Amino acid sequence: MPADNLLYILKYVYLALIYLFLLQIILLIRADVRRQRASKKAPSRPGPALEIIVGSELIDGAQDTLLHLSGTLIAGRDASCDIQISDASVSGRHAQFTVKDRRCVVEDLGSTNGTFINDIRLEGKAELAKDDIVKIGMVSFQYRGDHQ
Amino acid sequence: MKKRIEDITILFSLLFTALVVYLSFIQIVNRDLFFGNEKNPRLLENIRYRGNIYDRKGELLACTKIDNELPRRVYPFREMLEPILGYSDIRLGDEGIEKYQNSRLVGKKLPDNIYEAFSFINGRKLAGRDIYLTIDLAIQKACIDAMDKRKGAVVVMNPRTGEILALASIPGYDPNGIEKNWDRLRKDPSTPLVNRAIDGRYPPGSTFKVFSLAVALELGYVTKDTVFSCPGFFDIGSYRVHEAEGGSHGAVNTEGALVNSCNVAFAQMGLKIGQQNFYGFVRAFKLLEPFNIGVPVRAATFPQAEEMSEGGLAQSAFGQGSITLSPLHLALVFSAMANDGKIMKPYVIKGVRSHDGKDVFTTHPQVWCQPVSPSTADAVKSMMIQAVERGTGYKSRIEGTAVAGKTGTAENPHGDTHAWFAAFAPAENPRYLVVAVVENGGYGGRVAAPIVHSILQFCLGDRKDTGESR
């Protein structure tokens, strides 16, 4: 009889342990979700930013659609580019964004199909004004200007 | 694209949830449906902890014995209680009471809920529940002895309560070790596996005149003093109603018609009743619906009102035509006459007890329907008494007790007529109602009446009043 009793109790212990395990997993998932939400709500960092309005899935490495600009960023198809765009119509090194004194200048690096600002083909360099739309291949960026 | 991945995640969550819900239906909601199913081989374990079956006095009818670790179902009284008792076999499944009361009989190995858990930890086994039948073993034995190996069935019930005291079907079979005999039993042309008492379907013959009489009286188409003229035949269109053996009764009143079992008179009665009424009363007597006495009983067969010709109606009035019913159905009709026009719900399960003796469930007598008025029932009853005193049923007379009964000699396409007799006694306060049918046995009065006589005598004779509850 005592062996039977132990068997009987262990049966429930076994189930309890399994659910304890699952509970831990649930808690970890919940913590993970919370962490995600927190990082999304992170206050936008000041400084010039580009928002990807079309074709964000073509850009490797974009966590969200807002790209903060600093220093020199090169956009193109090459893996070495800072903004890597998977688009056949985009050249290996297509265009360059330079930030200086909180202002952003975009330069076409001799791309085959061109860089367009507000649908006008860019020759050489140009400074971006707020809400300008920069089109590189199938991707369109909108310049969000200076974030405060 | 991210969103779509999230969509797919949600899709799978829903699919898996559906799985879990469906699973809960099998394991929780409808659990008994699957678990108690007789095809479930886990019933071997159930046989180990299966409850016992007793008759109303506590005689053991079925129990489990363990032979070399293997549990086996044992039936001390062999064929006597088959097929109603049934059997419980791992390979063949269950039948009879063993089958239909399975969920009550089934026991378990480990506790299922917190209440059972306490008793389990204290060393109590979780045996199944014991069932007590309304059947009286001694009466059952008397029925089998009276039938003396002739094919047929006997039903004995208490018309005041609906309790079924005996349910004999001959030939029966020995359920012990049934797997060994199964093939032989299945192929046996005398069909021992069929429960003739409830599943047999015979034309009732003249016993059904009791029904027609009751309906005619109830509707007022016939009174005690109505006179019928019987020249030995009666023509309905091109169909001619005959008397048995070509006899004739001349002028008979209602009572005489029943006492002498006059077909002509009843044919005329039938026509007066009409198809619609006839059929309506058949339904009122609960003959057309399946019911459950502890095991299920199928409905009897009657031609629909629209399908009945005049000739067919006349035939139905004296129990021929396309009517077929079981002895139990006939018993219900007769019980109305024995019980002021009321039919009590028939039942075989007296009660259920847990293994340590606690009452779990008891069946209480219940009025099922009242197809005819008390005065009609009384009138029919008194005529039935005469049918026994001076009529075709005289072989069932008992010294000192008024017996009310009716013979039946049913023509059928399978050979000799079926011999029927149905009676109850003591007539003023009936405690026992007996219906017997001998398949292809000949004349009801000659063959069946003596059988009922000896059974009634046994019931009334050396037994002190045992009709009521335990």
Added chain:
Amino acid sequence: MSKKIHFRKAELRLLLLLSLIYCVGIALIKMSHGEKLDISVMMTALPLLIAFWTTHTLLTISDSKTDEMLMPLFAFLSIIGHIEIYRLEPALAFKQVLFILGGFALFNIWYLKGFDYRIWEDYKYLVLFSGIAIQIAVMILGTEINGAKLWFRIGSINFQPVEVVKILVVVFLASYLKQKKEFITSHPKRWLDSLSFKYLLPLIAILGCCELILVVQKDMGMALLLFGTFMCLFYIATERIGMIVCAFLLFLMSSYALIQKFPHVHVRFAVWLDPWQDPNGSGYQILQSLFALSAGGFWGTGLGMGSPTLIPAVHTDFVFAAIGEEMGFLGAMAVILAYLFLVHRIFKVSLQCHDEFGSLFAAGLGALLACQVFIITGGSIKFIPMTGITLPFISYGGSSVISNFFLMALVFQIAEQAGKKKSQLLQMKAS
């Protein structure tokens, strides 16, 4: 750069719990046989315990950036798997341990080798055709078991190549869809897009080819699995619901045709609708499964206390029913939840992956696993018709176990890259 050891604490806690669960499970089974509890419990559990603690250590040492829940989840399932096999077919239990050990070994080697999964992308046609070639080889040269030629027999080992081929097909699908999806999605969403058909048709042709092979091989489960995975991947890649609806309708029509034409398919379908028609013949297996599940009830009969061995093929196709019987509804639900969490974490990896191909690949693997679990579990409980595929990590079978560990290794690789890229990005943003 000094390397700070990142202790995978959550993983550690989970593994401790798992070790306990494992030992209790083995102990329960031994006790149900009436054996005394002694050191043999530890001996039986030891191999797997060593396996996953070693993996944990290796992950910690290699500073893996992967999700700490993934390994404990598939370790949990492997443990439940071994416990069940130990209970159902003790003779095979040792083999199962070997398979699981092999799985863990493969996992560690593959993952630690630092293979770049992007290579798959470049060889997608090679991958596809080798997969198809293997299937055809099995059809011709394979051994027939249970009426289907799905196996290679080498010595005493049975190998079911379709378990690996299914992953290869996912690789192909992921890379093809990644390449072509731009063309498919770039056109406005019109019903009949003749242009996009140019790219879809080869895909449909290839898929049709695979399905055909499976139908000929009478492996309906795999056919269903591939189809389901394809639909999921297609939706993720293109969001062309119209196409999916069309494909689904095609599926229904072809199923109807199959049910009429092939008796063995018809039988499975008929038995699903009404197993009581032939309770001793074709319906026997699923009925036994239902009886087993009902016997378990809410809490289960207890490990070793039920009769799951009454179900034919219980250690392969119907393990879930055995779990349902002995571990009850709670146990069965726990297993389903574990799979759900595992699938969810795999999709999380897919979400976090920055590389398009990696994202699709991981999603494909996740869909593959989820579909497989759904199909076999649904079949065991009569939710959908029964098909003969295995329950990942739990069913007995070397090919199944090892291919699923391989799947997890691939997921880990993708997760690792995603983790690396993420920390790179963080650095980029910071500078």
